[in-house]
Amino acid sequence: MYFQRKRSVWLLFFIMFYVYGCSTSPTFKPVTPPQQTPLKKAKPHICSQLDRYYVRDWKYIVIHHSATSSGSAASFDKSHRNKGWENGLGYHFVIGNGNGSADGQIEIGNRWVNQIDGAHAGVKEYNHYGIGVCLVGNFNESHPTPAQMNSLSVLIEYLQERCNISSANIITHKYFRDTECPGKNFPYYKVLARGVRW
Numbered sequence: 198m199y200f201q202r203k204r205s206v207w208l209l210f211f212i213m214f215y216v217y218g219c220s221t222s223p224t225f226k227p228v229t230p231p232q233q234t235p236l237k238k239a240k241p242h243i244c245s246q247l248d249r250y251y252v253r254d255w256k257y258i259v260i261h262h263s264a265t266s267s268g269s270a271a272s273f274d275k276s277h278r279n280k281g282w283e284n285g286l287g288y289h290f291v292i293g294n295g296n297g298s299a300d301g302q303i304e305i306g307n308r309w310v311n312q313i314d315g316a317h318a319g320v321k322e323y324n325h326y327g328i329g330v331c332l333v334g335n336f337n338e339s340h341p342t343p344a345q346m347n348s349l350s351v352l353i354e355y356l357q358e359r360c361n362i363s364s365a366n367i368i369t370h371k372y373f374r375d376t377e378c379p380g381k382n383f384p385y386y387k388v389l390a391r392g393v394r395w
């Protein structure tokens with residue numbers, strides 16, 4: 198009897214220790230951050246459009262300015278045909294500045310649709326393997342518009358991914374040719390700072 202009581206006292210003591218002892222010690226519950234579904238970046242319309250085309254082996258993206266204050270794929274196509282170029286527009290893409298085509302509008306040239314060499318570089322290697330992108334404007338006198346730069350960034354990101362082009366091969370015309378193209382005001386460093394793989 199005495200033994201049983203002693204045992205129940207110990208049991209009570211143990212329970213009290215357990216209840217109070219534990220409750221006074223701080224409890225650390227792992228904090229789970231609220232579940233956030235990653236924001237889905239809306240795929241720009243131009244990318245869905247470009248997904249339709251088959252692509253061949255491209256190595257470079259070559260950036261140009263038109264050295265004119267206005268223009269569009271159609272107007273450059275006309276002037277290039279006047280030079281006797283049977284495939285017309287020498288660039289694969291033209292990005293408008295609001296004069297002649299909408300500000301930031303990306304126009305897809307015939308040479309991209311048909312995956313044929315450009316006529317923009319003046320060097321065979323870069324005409325064959327280089328995707329020619331022309332921004333409308335003379336960037337020795339003015340600057341590309343923010344909309345043009347945004348579109349250029351979207352286009353470069355897309356082409357880099359799709360054609361597996363390294364960042365070192367995003368180049369301007371004057372990189373390999375004695376020309377001022379794409380003009381002294383073209384912010385090449387900004388292009389390099391904005392792409393997905395930089």
Ligand SMILES: [Zn+2]
Pocket residue numbers: 260261262317370376378379
């Ligand atoms: Zn050029």
